[in-house]
Amino acid sequence: MNIYFFYISLFFYLLSTACYLLFLTMNRNIIEKFGHYSLFSGFCIHFLATLVRYFNAGYTPITNIYESLSFFSLCIAGFFLYLKRIYRIEIIGCIILPILSVLLIWASTFPTEIRPLPPVLKSYWLPIHTIFSFVGNAIFFISFFISLLYLVVERGIKKKKFPSIATRFPSLETLDLINYRCMSYGFPFLTVGIITGSIWASVAWGSYWSWDPKETWSLVTWIVYAILIHNRLAIGWRGRKTAYMMIIGFFFILITFLGVNFFAGGLHSYI
Amino acid sequence: MTSDILLLEKNMHINVFGLNHNTAPIEIREKLYCSESDVPVILKKLKDWGLYESVVISTCNRTEIYFCSDDSNNSEESIKKIDAFLMEHFGVALDWLKNYTYRFCDEEAYRHLFLVASGLDSMVIGEPQILGQVKDAYRMATFHNTTGFFLDKAFHKTFNVAKRIRTETRIGYNPLSISSMAIELSKKIFGELNRKKILVIGAGEMCEIALKYFKKEGLTGIFITNRTFQHAQKLAEDITGIPCPLQDIPDLLTKVDMVLSSTGSEKPIIDKELVVSIMKKRKNRPLFFIDIAMPRDIDPEVNHIENVYLYDIDDLKGLSQQHLSDRLKESEKAHTIIEEEVVKFSHWLEQLEKNPLITHIIDVVEETRSNELKRMMQKMKYVDEETLRNMDLLTRSIVNKLIHRHISLIRQNGSPSLLEIMKQLFKFEEENEKEMDSGNEGK
Incomplete structure (x- = not known):
């Protein structure tokens, strides 16, 4: 059942992607609107799919690769919709949506059936820890693209050369502000994710911190973002420096989130 | 009639x-x-x-x-x-x-x-x-x-x-004049300009023109400095800005977001060291310099400082050239659109000329419209020209839209029964028809 919802939502995401790519070449608001509503429908159905899976399986469906990628995409879509409500950043849909679609198609290549939950994951901490971590990661994921765009636009203005598409990009100040928002929302989520993780670890593995690869890398990631926030608030690092730090931070997120599971193993290898 | x-x-x-x-x-x-x-x-x-x-x-x-x-x-x-x-x-x-x-x-x-x-x-x-x-x-x-x-x-x-x-097409997309390009660039950096402040150095004509453009964007502060303070005062009065003495520049630079400079000074007024020290005080908030003076008022090295952007007159002119060539490219697209529309329009005219019933309908409707409008005008006492024009346009477009369906029906489906109904509907009398016929014969 949930898998059908999943495919329907994927269809809407693909539709939205097509709209946004068309919007890139043809600057018509109606196309963007259509893309926006497809994205919104996709998000709602995707949310429903996750909910249905939750009731079918009896546990929070963030336990294997398929479920994780699907939930991660859901968070990205949700946060992007939230940002779109506040800022005029339609054009960023042209980057976010193709990636969202690729993530979901990738997710669908992994086994999707519901399997019994490993005993070690049966805990109240499962939803709390995973949801906080995923939302945090999704926010930083979006800020990564915002930062890339910032660097492109900033370079254009400094070098006094604008590609023809650049007229439609958001202003530097908007991009920087979004980065700041991402930082101030993402960091608390990440922090709570790590703290709840360590509490859960003490329950499940008997120790708060055992320098497992996942734990180590998430600490490194946390430190990177902590430095970034400190510099922003204390020394006034903004603009390009923030963007660079956000990009570096995102690579640490990638290592922690995917790299550790795929290559390093350790205690935290469930997916 | x-x-x-x-x-x-x-x-x-x-x-x-x-x-x-x-x-x-x-x-x-x-x-x-x-x-x-x-x-x-x-x-x-x-x-x-x-x-x-x-x-x-x-x-x-x-x-x-x-x-x-x-x-x-x-x-x-x-x-x-x-x-x-x-x-x-x-x-x-x-x-x-x-x-x-x-x-x-x-x-x-x-x-x-x-x-x-x-x-x-x-x-x-x-x-x-x-x-x-x-x-x-x-x-x-x-x-x-x-x-x-x-x-x-x-x-x-x-x-x-x-x-x-x-x-x-993107024919009118990129501005060409120095002032509107300065606005466009500021928007690229700051987005909306309605909460921004500008410092103007020099009270010459160039500054005045550019300032008028900036003023339309609803800036919250306009500071004007000039070597001769009286000139600054005069421009400030004209444009409701705040005149400031030259030595306030370092202080003002920490407050404003944009700087527009056009003085006759031989040597740069603002150098790199000054801007570096100011950026620290500003906590790196972006600062945009527009230098339209010749020789330049602002040290070009300033552009290398982070979060500082500097455009001088040559940069703006170069950009203007680029925009102009973009427009020429786009004009080709526009010409294709025009050819398309010309064909459509002449087709429409041709069809119209063939059918007396259509022209009759148009006339009847137009007569009704103008009579009704006149009556309305007599009733309403205080109508300004603007409203009058708008009402005229509005009624025209309503009428055109309404009869468009009839006309396209007549064109597409010329069956006798339909034509009969249309003739009755719009009181297209035989007499008229006879005259039409004789008119046609006469040709």
């Missing part, structure tokens, strides 16, 4: 007669410039001569008269009349008119109108003001009742074409 129908029966031609910056030097254009008070006089004259529909467009780069003529009142004759009138009204020689003007008829005439309204015929290609000027000219003509079915249709079509070109 009947004569009107017969009139539409004959082939109507849309004509344009005029001159522009390509065909006539400024001395001639000056002579033939029609001021706002001239236009009604000309429109009235043309009407008296039996030109049923006419519109006069007059800007600093062009003077054009659009009019309708039919086969009896052929365009050659009308043009002779116009020549005579212009010679008399403006006191110009006939060979001037012959040498410096152009005359187009039918397809070429409305193609020309499309080109003009979409800015493709302008001196600065793609400039947006011309569309407003064409709209004003049309409103002026409707206000003096000198437009009729054909020019109404032609001008409404023109506004559509111009809008289509605005949205489908």
Whole structure:
């Protein structure tokens, strides 16, 4: 059942992607609107799919690769919709949506059936820890693209050369502000994710911190973002420096989130 | 009423007669410039001569008269009349008119109108003001009742074409003038400018022009400094800014977001060290320098400081060049659109001429509309011109939309029963028909 919802939502995401790519070449608001509503429908159905899976399986469906990628995409879509409500950043849909679609198609290549939950994951901490971590990661994921765009636009203005598409990009100040928002929302989520993780670890593995690869890398990631926030608030690092730090931070997120599971193993290898 | 129908029966031609910056030097254009008070006089004259529909467009780069003529009142004759009138009204020689003007008829005439309204015929290609000027000219003509079915249709079509070109091509996308480019760049950096502050160094003409543009964006603070403080004060009064002495510059730099500089100073006024120290105080909030002075007022090294952006006059001119070549590229697309629309419009006209019932319907409806509008005007006591114009436009567009369905039905489905219903509906009497027939035979 949930898998059908999943495919329907994927269809809407693909539709939205097509709209946004068309919007890139043809600057018509109606196309963007259509893309926006497809994205919104996709998000709602995707949310429903996750909910249905939750009731079918009896546990929070963030336990294997398929479920994780699907939930991660859901968070990205949700946060992007939230940002779109506040800022005029339609054009960023042209980057976010193709990636969202690729993530979901990738997710669908992994086994999707519901399997019994490993005993070690049966805990109240499962939803709390995973949801906080995923939302945090999704926010930083979006800020990564915002930062890339910032660097492109900033370079254009400094070098006094604008590609023809650049007229439609958001202003530097908007991009920087979004980065700041991402930082101030993402960091608390990440922090709570790590703290709840360590509490859960003490329950499940008997120790708060055992320098497992996942734990180590998430600490490194946390430190990177902590430095970034400190510099922003204390020394006034903004603009390009923030963007660079956000990009570096995102690579640490990638290592922690995917790299550790795929290559390093350790205690935290469930997916 | 009947004569009107017969009139539409004959082939109507849309004509344009005029001159522009390509065909006539400024001395001639000056002579033939029609001021706002001239236009009604000309429109009235043309009407008296039996030109049923006419519109006069007059800007600093062009003077054009659009009019309708039919086969009896052929365009050659009308043009002779116009020549005579212009010679008399403006006191110009006939060979001037012959040498410096152009005359187009039918397809070429409305193609020309499309080109003009979409800015493709302008001196600065793609400039947006011309569309407003064409709209004003049309409103002026409707206000003096000198437009009729054909020019109404032609001008409404023109506004559509111009809008289509605005949205489908990027012809008016990038600004060309120094001031609007400075605004555009500021928006690239800051987004909306309504909470930003600007510091102006120098109170010359360049600054004044640019400031007027900035003012429209709703800045919250305008600080003006100048070597001669009185000049700063004067400009500040004109533009409701705050005059400041020169030595306040370092202080002001920590407050403002943009700096516009245009002084006659030989040496740079703002150097890199100053800006570096200021950026620390600003906590790196972005700062945008626009240096339109020659020699430059701001050390070019400043552009290398993080979150500081500097554009000097050469950068702006280079950008303007680039934008101009973009516009030329886009104008090709616009020309294709215009050709498309020209074909559509001439097709529409052809079809219209064939059917007396259609012209009858149009007339009946137009008569009702104008009568109702007049009645309404009499009832309403305090109507300003703007409302009057808008009501006129509104009713026109409602009526056009309503009868459009009937007309397209008649065109698509010419079955006798349908035609009969339409004839009854619009009281298309046999008498009229007979006259039509005799008219046709006469041809």
